[in-house]
Amino acid sequence: MSVVSGDGCWAVAQRCDISEADLKKYNTRANFCNTLVSGELVCCSSGSLPEHTPAPNPDGTCQTKKVEEGDSCASLATKCGISGTDFTKFNTEQGLCSSLQPGQHVCCGRGNLPDFTPKPGADGSCHVYAVQRDDSCAVIAAINSLTVAKLEEFNKQTWGWNGCKLLWIGTNICLGTGSPPMPTPVENAMCDPTVPGTQKPTGNTNLADFNPCPLKACCNIWCQCGTTEDFV
Known part of the structure; x- marks a missing residue:
């Protein structure tokens, strides 16, 4: 007999044409009457379920x-x-x-x-995902059949990756093995690979070497050049 929505043991026993006591005897699962699920099969007589x-x-x-x-x-x-x-x-x-x-x-x-799990591209690049509002590593990992630990592992070389405790909206991250993605361009960026128009490198070029600041200026975390302590 198949359980339908709203069924309790009494209703199922009535359709089986047996007593509620017999229904419980034929279905010995602990807390049987309180754990019925619509669509599941139950025994109306002795024996095992098919x-x-x-x-x-x-x-x-x-x-x-x-x-x-x-x-x-x-x-x-x-x-x-x-x-x-x-x-x-x-x-x-x-x-x-x-x-x-x-x-x-x-x-x-x-x-x-x-x-x-997402697969790498034909060029060896990883499958890229842009972090969305309200995302967390747990959510991203579950949707893509990954674990949080794997997500951390795949993004060790990803530009702008600050770990699962600090996800930035719009950050491009890896959902699998492969070379890391280019970061999302920043409109007013003066330095680093977030400068608009920066092309993905070939070979093993370090992204940190892209678009250096002129002279002895340093690039801060906001992609701006300067020479004060804020830019060291």
């Missing part, structure tokens, strides 16, 4: 669903057509249900989650 979870793909990966705004593990289990218990069995990441992000993928059945 296998009803989606089979893995030929390559051993699981079938997936993409998280949408407002989703919970319960709603995702329903979309997958499986029980909440099966959902947690197929998605074992600690803290998953409290950290779901729109765009993230979850497994609906047996198998490993497919590789959704």
Whole structure:
């Protein structure tokens, strides 16, 4: 018997034409009546439930669903057509249900989650992402099937990267392996690679060597040239 939205044990037992006590006897899951999920199958007689979870793909990966705004593990289990218990069995990441992000993928059945991580470009450059308002490393990582640790690792050489605790809106960052991106141009920049029109270098040219200040002036973090202590 398939559970429908709003069902409790009494309603399910009525459709099974058995007593509520028998329903609990045939379905021995702890706290069964309080954990029913719409779409899950329950036993109306003695025996085991038939296998009803989606089979893995030929390559051993699981079938997936993409998280949408407002989703919970319960709603995702329903979309997958499986029980909440099966959902947690197929998605074992600690803290998953409290950290779901729109765009993230979850497994609906047996198998490993497919590789959704962004791939480098044909020229060896990394997959570039511009930081948006309200972004965090946790959000960016989850949407792109990464970990925060991986995001930090990929951006060790990225210009303007200050770590996950200080993300700047508009900063170009790497979402995978490959050469780092050019930074976003700054309209009034006088020095460093943020000067508008600066072209991406070839080879191993250090971005810090681009557009140096004239004479003995120094370039500060605001891309301006000067000779006072503020520019050292």
